[in-house]
Amino acid sequence: MSKEEILKKINDILKDIFDDETLVISMETTAKDIDEWDSLNHITIISTIENEFDVDFTMEEVVNFKNVGDIVDKIVEKS
Numbered sequence: 001m002s003k004e005e006i007l008k009k010i011n012d013i014l015k016d017i018f019d020d021e022t023l024v025i026s027m028e029t030t031a032k033d034i035d036e037w038d039s040l041n042h043i044t045i046i047s048t049i050e051n052e053f054d055v056d057f058t059m060e061e062v063v064n065f066k067n068v069g070d071i072v073d074k075i076v077e078k079s
Contacts, residue, residue, distance in 0.1 A: 001079065003027075006053070006072045013048050017041060027069030053079070 015023045031037040054079040
């Protein structure tokens, strides 16, 4: 799966979690860019992404994610 395909799937996940069909993310999107992206939603996002892509992130990996691109890169690495 390409980075673009992964990004699109993550965008769809975030649209669902934030209930916002107009949401458009990029590789540079951070939690600070989305008002509703708080610590509780972060857990939901990571868990949903892990389930969708059949990957497991370590706590260290999750803590080191700086933007959506970091998540995409890690999914590519683990796929």
